Amino acid sequence: MRGLNRVTLIGNLGNVPEYQVLEGGVSVAKFSLATNETFKDKNGKTRTETEWHSIVLWRSLAELARDYLQKGSLVYIEGKIKTRNYENKDGSKRYVTEIIAEQLIMLDKRSESDE
Numbered sequence: 001m002r003g004l005n006r007v008t009l010i011g012n013l014g015n016v017p018e019y020q021v022l023e024g025g026v027s028v029a030k031f032s033l034a035t036n037e038t039f040k041d042k043n044g045k046t047r048t049e050t051e052w053h054s055i056v057l058w059r060s061l062a063e064l065a066r067d068y069l070q071k072g073s074l075v076y077i078e079g080k081i082k083t084r085n086y087e088n089k090d091g092s093k094r095y096v097t098e099i100i101a102e103q104l105i106m107l108d109k110r111s112e113s114d115e
Contacts, residue, residue, distance in 0.1 A: 005080040007099050009053060010107065011035035013073045017057075019066040029062035031055050031069070033077065033099075054098045056082075061104050068106060078103040 014032035021027050033053045041047050055077060057065050069075065079101040088094050 007077070007079055007081055009033060009035055009077045009099065011053070011075070011077075013069055013071055013075065014052065016071050017062075017065040017069050019062060027059055027062040027066075029057045029065040031065065033075070054096065055079075055101055056098050057101045057104065061101055064104060074107040076103075076105040076107055077101045 011033045014034050017029040017031040019027065019029045033055050035051050035053065036048050037051070038046060038048045077099060079099050081097060082100050083095055083097045085093055085095045
């Protein structure tokens with residue numbers, strides 16, 4: 001049976017995208033994305049929990065993020081989950097789970113000054 005690795009998120013940027021150009025001219029942008037879930041607890045009180053996601057965009061999506069996204073921007077992200085590992089300075093193995101975006105849609109409403 002084939003597997004499926006697909007993630008769909010709608011949330012707000014937690015920071016300005018960090019943009020850089022790697023060897024070979026490949027561009028990459030990274031930012032954190034906050035998604036909120038609202039529910040009623042056992043006492044009937046409305047609660048909101050925020051989950052933070054690390055987003056990575058490559059090539060033209062990275063350039064789009066650099067040019068148009070800012071802290072707080074509302075975006076739709078579709079992509080896949082990727083976990084990588086590395087050794088820190090102490091030699092301890094660390095793991096990082098990221099969302100590799102394959103589609104980005106900006107959901108902020110345009111202001112009159114943008115038209």
